[in-house]
Amino acid sequence: MNIPRRKDLLSIAPLAREEIEQVLANAAHFKALFQRRVKKVPTLRGRHVLTLFYEPSTRTHSSFEIAASRLSADVTNFSVSTSSVVKGESILDTIETLESMQVDYIIVRHSASGVPSLIARHSKASVINAGDGWHAHxxxxxxxxxxxxxxxxxxxxxxxxxxxxxxxxxxxxxxxxxxxxxxxxxxxxxxxxxxxxxxxxxxxxxxxxxxxxxxxxxxxxxxxxxxxxxxxxxxxxxxxxxxxxxxxxxxxxxxxxxxxxxxxxxxxxxxxxxxxxxxxxxxxxxxxxxxENGIATRMACLHWLQPGDPAS
Amino acid sequence: MSISPPAPPPTILLDADGIEAAIGRLAAAIAQRHQASWPAFIGIERRGVPLATRVADRLAAVHPDRRPPQIGSLDISLYRDDLAALHTVPQLRGSAIDFDVDGAEVILFDDVLYTGRTIRAALDELADFGRPARVELAVLLDRGCRELPIHADYVGLAHPTSPRDYVRVRLRETDGADTATVGHKEITR
CATH class of the missing domain: 3.40.50.1370 (Aspartate/ornithine carbamoyltransferase)
Incomplete structure (x- = not known):
């Protein structure tokens, strides 16, 4: 099975069954790592994951953080309550800022449906939707x-x-x-x-x-x-x-x-x-x-996606 | 539209008998160095695993008195340094080492030794399982062109090549047949 890698994970709807099967199969191997003495692998060493949560979340947020750190990525939380977002910066201005930071993956949660895909269209980073409005998770x-x-x-x-x-x-x-x-x-x-x-x-x-x-x-x-x-x-x-x-x-x-x-x-x-x-x-x-499976599955997602130029 | 000339067939380095003979050479060399007990065998996915198993079977047949080697597998995918270059969804196989590697003697098995990067990754992963007393390397085919200071302790066949060549080992467990071939990349892609 040779399935092209995606840049972003925004919803389930566009995913082919084989693609879902492959990611779930890989997730099982990530879960097996949790039984090892060293639970961390160097897969994303030198890569940077940015979390951008406009809505409060404890478990999803920390699940992504643990997943990223077990893949050896660096993680930065773009803390919304303390950022200029509360000063009225628009989403597009925030995206410009994030682009300049040259992160590889952006994990987004927002109360408005469609914000993750807006960011994905304007960023080279792979975007993972961590929940947007009533739309998708x-x-x-x-x-x-x-x-x-x-x-x-x-x-x-x-x-x-x-x-x-x-x-x-x-x-x-x-x-x-x-x-x-x-x-x-x-x-x-x-x-x-x-x-x-x-x-x-x-x-x-x-x-x-x-x-x-x-x-x-x-x-x-x-x-x-x-x-x-x-x-x-x-x-x-x-x-x-x-x-x-x-x-x-x-x-x-x-x-x-x-x-x-x-x-x-x-x-x-x-x-x-x-x-x-x-x-x-x-x-x-x-x-x-x-x-527990959330961590393994999110590791499989970070491993699956490939940052790159946004499709026009 | 030009028609490209027919690609010359790849040269066969080892046929089925040649593969068996190379496995026999690996087994003999390992037996010569390890006279008291067998080290643990760890095959690198995919073809290193059947290779380790076959060498172990040979040794068990010749030395029925000794406890057969323990066999594990390493999938080094998560330790590679080239994930960004992969354009298809990587398929993991997982590593399975169900014995303690702390203080153990280990022989790593792989089908082809080339740049040495796979072995570097395998050593990194092995270190995350524990601290072996000693690690050796057995390969079916050493094609040269190292990019790292890594060498094999046991070699079934040494055949120097250039980076423009491609070398392919097939084993019956993974590919349905036993052969090792070499060809030119430019012509056959």
Missing amino acids: PTQALLDAFTLREIWPDLTGRRIVIVGDLLHSRVARSTSTILHRLGAEVAVLGPGTLIPDTRWEWLQKFRTFDEVLRWKPDVVYLLRIQNERLGADPFFPSLGEYHRHFGVTDERFAHLAAEGVYIMHPGPVNRGVELVDAVMTYERCLINQQV
């Missing part, structure tokens, strides 16, 4: 796929239900896309206000958890409920109400555990909202594996 999708493929090498016919706020979730968008492309059956469950009828026709849509349980999923993937969805114009009445209808309650957890259903969550978890405490110690709760 491709490395989350890759690590989710990687985590499931450790359980089932072939996802064909496996049933995964994504529960929560599909409308505003870049995780749901990217993860459902990759799982579908790898042959899984993907369904969604959530409040009607957060699951648009008119989009994603290829996704099966459930309205109640009982319907989900009857469908016999292999995996329940819980999305984080963001408190801002409960603002002045709420999408659902309360967190308690959400938990009763769409959360993994004690009763539902007992049912899922009896069936051996796996549980995933991109983190950070709202205990008592998406799930009850007991889930966190459930042996088929994959949340910690997702975090």
